[in-house]
Amino acid sequence: MRKYISDINQNYSLIKLTEYAVILSTILLTIDLLNLPLKYLLGDNKLFIFLIAGAVIILLILKGIEFGLIDTLKLTTVNIIDAFSVTMIFSSTIYLVIASFYGFLFLYKSISLFIIVIIFFSIILGRSIYLKKKKIEAKKYTPNIVDLKDIYNGNFKLEEDQLVLIKEEEVNYDLLERENIINQLYNAILQSKPDGKFVISLEGGWGSGKTTIINNVKKQLRNTKEDIIIIDEFDPWSYSDQRSLFYKMFDIIIKKSGLKYNTLAAKKMAEEISENIFGTQKSTRILKTFFENENDVVTLKNKINDYLRLCGKKVVFFIDNIDRIESENIILLFKLVGNILDFNRVTYVLSYDDDRIRKIFNNDLNIDYKYLKKVIQMQIRVPEVNENALNNLFKKSLNNLLIEYGEDKENLNYYNCIINFMCEQKIDVRDFKRFINSVIGSVFSGSSYLNKRDLMIIEYVRLYNLPLYQEIYQNRIYFISHDKRQDKEAYSTSFNKREFNHNAKEFFDELFSNEKNSVFKNILAEVFPYVKKYNDNQDLEYEGVTVQDASYPDIIKNKRICSAKYFDLYFTNTINDFVLIGERVEGFVDDLNKTKDFVTKKKIFSELLESVHYTYQKELFERLEFYIEDLKEEVLFDLVTILFNEIHEIDDSSAFFALTARSRVEVIVWELLQKITEEEYEEFLNNIQDDYEKIEIISSILYWFNNDREGKNIEERKEKMQLLYKDMGRAIIDNNINLYNDSYYFPKNIWGLARLYEEDQEELKNYIKNITDKENIFRLIYDCISLSYGKKYRYSIRQENLENLTTEEYIDNILEETEPSTSDQKFILRVYENYKDNVTDRFEEKGIILNELKNINL
Numbered sequence: 001m002r003k004y005i006s007d008i009n010q011n012y013s014l015i016k017l018t019e020y021a022v023i024l025s026t027i028l029l030t031i032d033l034l035n036l037p038l039k040y041l042l043g044d045n046k047l048f049i050f051l052i053a054g055a056v057i058i059l060l061i062l063k064g065i066e067f068g069l070i071d072t073l074k075l076t077t078v079n080i081i082d083a084f085s086v087t088m089i090f091s092s093t094i095y096l097v098i099a100s101f102y103g104f105l106f107l108y109k110s111i112s113l114f115i116i117v118i119i120f121f122s123i124i125l126g127r128s129i130y131l132k133k134k135k136i137e138a139k140k141y142t143p144n145i146v147d148l149k150d151i152y153n154g155n156f157k158l159e160e161d162q163l164v165l166i167k168e169e170e171v172n173y174d175l176l177e178r179e180n181i182i183n184q185l186y187n188a189i190l191q192s193k194p195d196g197k198f199v200i201s202l203e204g205g206w207g208s209g210k211t212t213i214i215n216n217v218k219k220q221l222r223n224t225k226e227d228i229i230i231i232d233e234f235d236p237w238s239y240s241d242q243r244s245l246f247y248k249m250f251d252i253i254i255k256k257s258g259l260k261y262n263t264l265a266a267k268k269m270a271e272e273i274s275e276n277i278f279g280t281q282k283s284t285r286i287l288k289t290f291f292e293n294e295n296d297v298v299t300l301k302n303k304i305n306d307y308l309r310l311c312g313k314k315v316v317f318f319i320d321n322i323d324r325i326e327s328e329n330i331i332l333l334f335k336l337v338g339n340i341l342d343f344n345r346v347t348y349v350l351s352y353d354d355d356r357i358r359k360i361f362n363n364d365l366n367i368d369y370k371y372l373k374k375v376i377q378m379q380i381r382v383p384e385v386n387e388n389a390l391n392n393l394f395k396k397s398l399n400n401l402l403i404e405y406g407e408d409k410e411n412l413n414y415y416n417c418i419i420n421f422m423c424e425q426k427i428d429v430r431d432f433k434r435f436i437n438s439v440i441g442s443v444f445s446g447s448s449y450l451n452k453r454d455l456m457i458i459e460y461v462r463l464y465n466l467p468l469y470q471e472i473y474q475n476r477i478y479f480i481s482h483d484k485r486q487d488k489e490a491y492s493t494s495f496n497k498r499e500f501n502h503n504a505k506e507f508f509d510e511l512f513s514n515e516k517n518s519v520f521k522n523i524l525a526e527v528f529p530y531v532k533k534y535n536d537n538q539d540l541e542y543e544g545v546t547v548q549d550a551s552y553p554d555i556i557k558n559k560r561i562c563s564a565k566y567f568d569l570y571f572t573n574t575i576n577d578f579v580l581i582g583e584r585v586e587g588f589v590d591d592l593n594k595t596k597d598f599v600t601k602k603k604i605f606s607e608l609l610e611s612v613h614y615t616y617q618k619e620l621f622e623r624l625e626f627y628i629e630d631l632k633e634e635v636l637f638d639l640v641t642i643l644f645n646e647i648h649e650i651d652d653s654s655a656f657f658a659l660t661a662r663s664r665v666e667v668i669v670w671e672l673l674q675k676i677t678e679e680e681y682e683e684f685l686n687n688i689q690d691d692y693e694k695i696e697i698i699s700s701i702l703y704w705f706n707n708d709r710e711g712k713n714i715e716e717r718k719e720k721m722q723l724l725y726k727d728m729g730r731a732i733i734d735n736n737i738n739l740y741n742d743s744y745y746f747p748k749n750i751w752g753l754a755r756l757y758e759e760d761q762e763e764l765k766n767y768i769k770n771i772t773d774k775e776n777i778f779r780l781i782y783d784c785i786s787l788s789y790g791k792k793y794r795y796s797i798r799q800e801n802l803e804n805l806t807t808e809e810y811i812d813n814i815l816e817e818t819e820p821s822t823s824d825q826k827f828i829l830r831v832y833e834n835y836k837d838n839v840t841d842r843f844e845e846k847g848i849i850l851n852e853l854k855n856i857n858l
Helices: 001-012 014-033 038-041 044-064 068-074 080-102 107-139 148-153 179-191 211-224 242-257 263-278 282-288 296-308 326-342 353-365 369-374 387-404 407-423 429-441 452-464 466-474 488-495 497-513 519-524 529-535 552-557 576-595 600-612 616-624 633-644 661-673 678-688 694-707 717-734 750-756 759-772 778-782 799-805 809-816 823-835
Strands: 197-205 226-229 315-320 346-352 377-383 786-791 793-797 848-850
Touching: 001 080, 001 107, 080 107, 107 263, 148 387, 148 429, 148 717, 179 197, 179 211, 179 346, 197 211, 211 226, 211 242, 211 315, 211 346, 211 616, 226 242, 226 848, 242 296, 242 848, 282 429, 326 353, 326 369, 353 369, 377 661, 387 407, 387 429, 407 452, 407 519, 429 678, 429 823, 452 466, 452 519, 488 497, 497 799, 519 529, 519 717, 552 616, 576 600, 576 633, 600 616, 600 633, 616 661, 633 661, 633 678, 661 694, 661 848, 678 717, 694 717, 694 750, 717 750, 750 759, 750 778, 759 799, 778 786, 778 799, 778 809, 793 799, 793 823, 809 823
Parallel strands: 197 346, 197 377, 226 315, 315 346
Antiparallel strands: 786 793, 793 848
């Protein structure tokens, strides 16, 4: 309740409310003493009086509803209801005391007054409880707008699902080692003892820290033992009208100096000065009737000067943001300081951007800038910010932010290029705050899934050079260097690299010929390999040369902007299937590393496989290959076992100049086999030695053993795999294991055996004759069929493929004894007949052409 009453006093003043209570109680007592209510109620017009009174009461109730009386009761701040309630209690109490003292307090009056007091006291009590509850709730609110100093010192906490934002307000601390300039201005003010006025200018560019320097000086002046009056409330930017600017400046000097002088006389002086500056107003003519003596103005000014001289005080008048005000007001302010408000012992500190003021004087006002020499007695220039101090401020603040957002300390150096670039650009602290508020929060929010550094850089470009940002997006072909097949326009440049290199050089030459763009060249090279090559005077693409890019795994894993898979997302703030697949692979690796049970691991893999459409399995396993190094040693054996066992469930659709999803898994299996222990490798070989249905898969894995360009093979493991392969092939032949039997059949699996016996085709053909009959002949023919595709799908038989496995005569003999029973068998027969009949199209190519891929089940 005490705090509640204090709030009422602060907002409405209890003295004022008591005054109103005295007036109200006096009116009520007067009405009561004159017996006015009873006089009219006992008269002939009492019905009329009741009607009028009732109407007034109803109107008051309706007006209360109209003006939101109920809502006012719910306000969480002290308002007119609280003030009115206190006034009614005070006035009722006054009335009660006086009426009791003079003996006309009757019972009905006592009851009425008691009811009134109870009603309004209840309102006050209820309001005080309500406001106290709201204040307790308000204390639970945790602001996320912090000061830069807190971030620099690490004195802030990031709440869950919140951003950290920096407030933009004047501060009285220094983070940029500007003690010298602060002390210079402080000493200039303290040590100057002018008899008249003294004017100091603090000059520096926008954002150079002038306001911060002034605030630090004011803090030191307030802590000094000197008797100094500081005037810093005057902001000339707030006044567009010259008269209001003058009146406010004059008024604040009179009030802050402590001079107690006749208000009308001060007004007269202001009007006299105003008349000399702006011309006569009606108010001036009126005031002249009170001041006949023209010397009254001089007298008042002399008294102000005498007071300032004799009181022993020094007045320091700080005026900031002068360069932001209207041109006419600028020259007025300098005139006021220089000639009109030139009181004794007043030190003016004028802060402004001298380059802007010079332009205004020369261009807008047509006044020689040397005019200021008559006004300014001491010029202090804000020096350039120490680059090391600025770098330290940016780096330490940004590092503290990144750590709070969850970035590992080991990765902080990854962002140094951004900090160095900001320092090279010499952006000021205000721009740095803007960067943090506009970029850091959005980059490190929970919804951000792209590369943090790339996103920070491109967002920095958007913030400070929007035309360049738009040029990058609109000319993507010169910035997308990887996964070009995902972007038709970018991929089209791959077919004429010489022309592309020429056009790219011309584009970058023109783009960076603009000075505003050229300063971004090095920072763009950090995220766009093409820009880096341009900077190094290299061709963007090498004609006829395929170079293995060691940075590609990083580009894919970290979703870099130079990849066509992610380029658009940096500009559109959307998500695509590549991001979703990446997240699923990351989740799979994380779950696998946490799981010990083999059955659970197998289930996790099945869920991964089912989470994407089969057409995206290629992308899925390409991504998984980049995460092999992130797998724990104890999960490698289980994973390679699962991949090998489930490999036939993986899509094998042909890809244009790329490995199929299944072929990519074969590569992953080969890589994992180099990472497991020798004991695990022996166990793996032992486990698969009877998997004859996968002899083609084993053959393909051996291909990667034989084509190890990176030296990943572990000694003797290739030889052991080759030995297993040969033993399995020998077992199939010797034991007449039927690869076309349902137990071992898988399309094209026979080719794993065929490669093993390519030097002894006769033995292979004899084996095939032994295992084929009219029940499985279509499986044999299907193994001879090749699939090629462009816009359509062509199924055809190449003579060399057929002759590697069998003969036309053998197939024809079996076909004479059987008929196709399914649509797939009929289709295979069509392809075979097309081959036999030597039917060709206008390009002299054989085969059956389909618009869609046919899923053949035999």
